[in-house]
Amino acid sequence: MYKVIQKESFSDTTFLMEVEAQDVARAAKPGQFLIVRLGEGRERIPLTIADFDREKGTVTMVVQVVGKSTKEMSYLKVGDYIQDVAGPLGRPSHIEKRNKVVLVGGGLGVAPVYPILRAHKEAGSHTISIIGFRNKSLIFWEERFRRYSDELIICTDDGSYGRKGLVSLPLQEILETDEKRRGIEEVIAIGPMIMMKVISEVTKPYGIKTTVSLNTIMLDGMGMCGGCRVTVGGGDKFACVDGPDFDGHEVDWENLLKRQKRYEKEEKLSLRLFDEHCKLVERGLLK
Amino acid sequence: MGYTEEEALEEAKRCLQCKKPLCVEGCPVAVPIPQFIRKICERDYEGAYRVITSTNPLPAVCGRVCPQETQCESRCVLGKKGAAINIGKLERFVGDSAIKNGVSIGLTDVKKKGKKVAMVGSGPAVISCSLELLSNGFDVTIFEALHTAGGVLKYGIPTFRLPNEVVDVELSKLASLGAEFRLNKVIGRIYTVPELLERFDAVFIGTGAGTPKFMGIPGEDLNGVFSANEFLTRINLMEGYKFPETDTPVGMGEVVAVIGAGNTAMDAVRSAKRLGAKRAMIIYRRTEKESPARIEELHHAIEEGIEFYWLTNPVRLIGNEHGWLKAIECVRMELGEPDESGRRRPVPVPDSNFVVECDTVICALGTSANPIIAETTPHLKTSRGGYIEVDPKTGRTSLPRIFAGGDIVTGSATVISAMGMGKIAARGIISECGM
Numbered sequence: 001m002y003k004v005i006q007k008e009s010f011s012d013t014t015f016l017m018e019v020e021a022q023d024v025a026r027a028a029k030p031g032q033f034l035i036v037r038l039g040e041g042r043e044r045i046p047l048t049i050a051d052f053d054r055e056k057g058t059v060t061m062v063v064q065v066v067g068k069s070t071k072e073m074s075y076l077k078v079g080d081y082i083q084d085v086a087g088p089l090g091r092p093s094h095i096e097k098r099n100k101v102v103l104v105g106g107g108l109g110v111a112p113v114y115p116i117l118r119a120h121k122e123a124g125s126h127t128i129s130i131i132g133f134r135n136k137s138l139i140f141w142e143e144r145f146r147r148y149s150d151e152l153i154i155c156t157d158d159g160s161y162g163r164k165g166l167v168s169l170p171l172q173e174i175l176e177t178d179e180k181r182r183g184i185e186e187v188i189a190i191g192p193m194i195m196m197k198v199i200s201e202v203t204k205p206y207g208i209k210t211t212v213s214l215n216t217i218m219l220d221g222m223g224m225c226g227g228c229r230v231t232v233g234g235g236d237k238f239a240c241v242d243g244p245d246f247d248g249h250e251v252d253w254e255n256l257l258k259r260q261k262r263y264e265k266e267e268k269l270s271l272r273l274f275d276e277h278c279k280l281v282e283r284g285l286l287k
Numbered sequence: 288m289g290y291t292e293e294e295a296l297e298e299a300k301r302c303l304q305c306k307k308p309l310c311v312e313g314c315p316v317a318v319p320i321p322q323f324i325r326k327i328c329e330r331d332y333e334g335a336y337r338v339i340t341s342t343n344p345l346p347a348v349c350g351r352v353c354p355q356e357t358q359c360e361s362r363c364v365l366g367k368k369g370a371a372i373n374i375g376k377l378e379r380f381v382g383d384s385a386i387k388n389g390v391s392i393g394l395t396d397v398k399k400k401g402k403k404v405a406m407v408g409s410g411p412a413v414i415s416c417s418l419e420l421l422s423n424g425f426d427v428t429i430f431e432a433l434h435t436a437g438g439v440l441k442y443g444i445p446t447f448r449l450p451n452e453v454v455d456v457e458l459s460k461l462a463s464l465g466a467e468f469r470l471n472k473v474i475g476r477i478y479t480v481p482e483l484l485e486r487f488d489a490v491f492i493g494t495g496a497g498t499p500k501f502m503g504i505p506g507e508d509l510n511g512v513f514s515a516n517e518f519l520t521r522i523n524l525m526e527g528y529k530f531p532e533t534d535t536p537v538g539m540g541e542v543v544a545v546i547g548a549g550n551t552a553m554d555a556v557r558s559a560k561r562l563g564a565k566r567a568m569i570i571y572r573r574t575e576k577e578s579p580a581r582i583e584e585l586h587h588a589i590e591e592g593i594e595f596y597w598l599t600n601p602v603r604l605i606g607n608e609h610g611w612l613k614a615i616e617c618v619r620m621e622l623g624e625p626d627e628s629g630r631r632r633p634v635p636v637p638d639s640n641f642v643v644e645c646d647t648v649i650c651a652l653g654t655s656a657n658p659i660i661a662e663t664t665p666h667l668k669t670s671r672g673g674y675i676e677v678d679p680k681t682g683r684t685s686l687p688r689i690f691a692g693g694d695i696v697t698g699s700a701t702v703i704s705a706m707g708m709g710k711i712a713a714r715g716i717i718s719e720c721g722m
Binding site: 023024027032035037041042043044068069083084085086087088089219220221222223224225226227229231236238241252255258259261262263266269270273 | 432433434442470471472473476477478497498499501507508510513514516517520521525526529530531532533534535536538609610657658659
């Protein structure tokens, strides 16, 4: 059992959860993920590691409520326990000193970018961070990013804070300017699939190495089921053991976007039943 | 169904009690078969259990899943003229009686040796290696990657063939003998094998083969295409058959085609039928005769109304515009000259392509070695397929204090052969520790 020691709401649907897991924290590296299971009969939920503290022995996840399991997780309070936390899983991000590195985070993807940013800063790279949120109220970790970014651009879809528009726009501008582009050796993008696809398209004409982190459908997270397979460079890769980091220029995005809808119908059913159940509980008709 | 006591007694009485029992030679762990059968005749079922468990710690499991027809039973003298003794069912009877009556292996006077061994995985190889070490006074810690112990016995073999309760009883034996279970620990990630060696006197790797193979034909990335591992794990480990009461859906359609004809293929196709598939079929490029499945499993599948496309090979999976599977294009095959395996090589019949409509395809084509341990253990010698190389006499790998056994060494094999190797490795560990 793994104790929840901190919980912070970023919005109605996004929250941070810090969990005690000594040996996971000891081994965790930027870019890796966890699989969390709340209890008997529950799903195995893959979640990217947003932070880890080796001294405290904790790992942090930032979670968006998208279905039944994440909603149920959002109801956990400090002091509650999670039954299973497996990890760290996946290969750690490859971090080497870059002249300049651009770190792009979209929405929830901002969280897992953070340890990679920190590692790059510590490796001596010049760091440019571009992080985007739907609106001002959803922004989190601005301070953390400011601390490790040589340059920081914050975007909101509605312009309520920072620049208005998607994260791909400032990236596009940087790349279009020869002087700004000079020295950029890698772009790292984590966020919604569609955002990572767009970022990969933006960088492709410039031939800049672009690394994306794929949070695909997964079951075991250690190479056993193949449910997470993605087409990369024309071949089959398993996101859980070969990734989650891949070359964004090699990923077959169309295919991946279709595969992400594999269990859409079941996910909706599950969520609807859970919501109905919760309503009955609220009305005191069920325990 | 298992034997009643009367049935078991009747069957046991048929045993000739050969002086030189060939059945024992056919058993990978040399269970003293005539002796345990004699105990049954004497109605001493606990005694029978002790005889079996002197070499095989899991009679209730092996009685169900061993391919007896190619092992012990194939050597039975009675089989030459009539029916061989049904050793498997007798073994299962003994194992089940022991579970029912709460008989356990019970170790007495085991002196602790002060040596600690880390087990990686918790399937058959690890269970047998652990029991052997525990009964020799070693401390054992079992690191399991999933949230439940048991390995393939839990996630792979369906409950209609091996009930989870049987596996749990066997695992609880380990715990009662002092084995410590650490779940959710993926070795190679949370601790590497070299890191384990800092805290343990030896490490045994019994992680299973693991990684599923696909066909490498167009369309395998369509929605509705599973590996057998994924399909069976969703059902068995995650209890997806209870969805939405449980959270993990199986996501099976109505017409299910399983590619391959081994035991896992039979498990998958029979599971599909039980889950309510309107049509469930096996597609295999060779004939029934070359099918690697146990005859018993094949017969069960036929009885249950599974359709078979023998001499048929998929060439392409066809999807709709949303990326969902809707059909398989296949080609008819015929058998040509024998290949390296001695089986006649299937070759495509020109212009014989045809389309089978289906919305679910399950690839049961075997597995390859999971790469995590090898990647994170420098200098560990593996074969070309990534399987770990060991000395067959001791189970030791190319590195000191690191042992391995089961499917991660041999590739997909049987529960009993994994158990045999686990035991050999235990002996290897004991002697390397100077005990």
